[in-house]
Amino acid sequence: MRIKILAFIGLTALAGCGDTFGEQSLFGAGAGAGAAVLLDGNPVVGGVLGAAANVAFCKQFPERC
Template identity: 45%
Template sequence: MRVIVKPALAATLLALAACGNSFEEQALIGAGAGAATAAVLDESVAAGALVGAAGNVAYCNAYPSQCR
């Protein structure tokens, strides 16, 4: 059961990203989603936050209509 729950929860947490009206909001929301996903997957929370923040900001710059 644990093996199935982790990927599903990770996917749900990743879906929370790509929100925010400003650069700061996008970075903060991405960092939160990345940190939460890393915690669920028993990985480095700091690295997850960094990757999540960078990924969310990059996504919102590439697809601004999806982030407003």
């Protein structure tokens, strides 16, 4: 369980990366899909949600991306 939590934190940290819309989408999708797999969820849904969340975050807080 501890490894899953650490992996989830690591994947979540990756979601903040990306200079372009495509990079933000790709990194967010990867982090979301990875987190879904670690948490026994649906990786497709996790990828879509991760991509949307990362793009929204980077639009709201561009200085953090």
